[in-house]
Amino acid sequence: MASGSSDDDAFRWEGDDSPTRPPRAEKSDAVLPEGWRAVGKGSEAPADSAPSPSVGDEPASDTTSLGSAALVTLGLLGGIYLLYTVGWVLGGARTALAISPYLAPGAVVPAQWFAVAAPALWFGGTLLLTRSSAVWVRLAWLVVGVFLLLPWPFVTGV
Template identity: 70%
Template sequence: MASDPHDDEDAFRWEGDDSPTRPARPERTGAALPDGWRAVGKGSETTPGDDVAPAPEAVTTADADAEPAPLGNVALVSLGLLGGIYLLYTVGWLLGSSRLAAATSFWLEPAAVVPALWVAVAAPALWFGGVMLLTRASAAWVRFAWLVVGVFLLLPWPFVIGV
């Protein structure tokens, strides 16, 4: 390639770029980008066929709420760990409540104890699912705050103290 050694575009070319079998690039032909596409990078402000770009203030809240930002690796691992804790809590409430039902069956009505124990068994899963559902549009720290509150609130005490 015989060109100016200080040409910035040389790094983005290869001999044979002008092959007739390859489609022409829009910046070479002056063609507009397809609908929904936006040019980025050096010189993108003057791409032919672009309408006036919307001002940053013109972005509506509906566009911002349409797709939440993806979680990072640490957040995904933390959600997995907290989900595992809630799963262990469900097992802990199942084991602890079976021992608790045997200890309280002689002085409480079983028709009242059994539904309460099943609600206690389901509480960690319901808490985790509820937090995940209700904090979809919230910041990540809000979701994690509610999950940590649930870790302390739903501790399976009958299993821990060994009733």
Template identity: 45%
Template sequence: MTTRDDDALSWAGDDDPTLVSAPPADEPAAPRRSNADVSAITTTPAAASVPSGNASEPDDTDGDRAAGMSSAALVSLGVLGGIYLLYTIGWIVGGLRMNGVVGFLVAPPSFVPAAIVAVLAPAIWFGVAFLLTRERPSWQRFAWLAAGVVLLVPWPFVMIGTGL
């Protein structure tokens, strides 16, 4: 029977033979195997000692993988995405609020397409800036996104508000 202290250090299923754990810090990690090596091991044990000479197989090394974004970059993208979402809502509210006033300035058939483009502009800017700067340094992505935050301010909402 285990004591209460030992229960705190174990998890149900720790003795499962299929459980794979990380190697200890003093042991080097085992190299990853390619799919050809795994299939060779599962089919015949003798074939595992023969290296495959296929040079077209992708090598799964850390140097070839694209580096992921840091936590700060992901949080910043989330904040900027939220700002762009608020801008879209601001353009919707501001455009609907301007609908009664715009009849004196612009013909309604020309106002509707302009309002639709204004509502879609923040989402389009965010998507295009994100897609076109994938292979560039992250500071360029954030520079383009910050420029969009400055340029796409929903002025009808800022100037008139909700009218409450």
């Protein structure tokens, strides 16, 4: 490449004109899809494009995206719920052995399976039911579940 070349030379490689590669569209004939807008250097709106949305219109981007802190918090809460599942498996097994002489197995086994599945069901159900809500609502429901689903048989050592 010769010195003093244009800014686009950095994005080219010898052999870019290969017959197997589709031709690149130049900036002048590039048209953006509906709802998209160009950003960056040389991104003036083309004359034939639609006007930018007004204040009352919905933005084109996804408004329910999570920030880094929310994703880390969701990961931590997911880990807590996973530990709760393990706690219910271990604590529920001890509890089932202790109460099985007094209750029918038809009552103990389904209750034990439900207790093991409850943390995963709460986590998945909360994510599913609060997907269009604010992030703080989702996190609040997950924190409520942390307190409600504490594996007491494992914690107390019964």
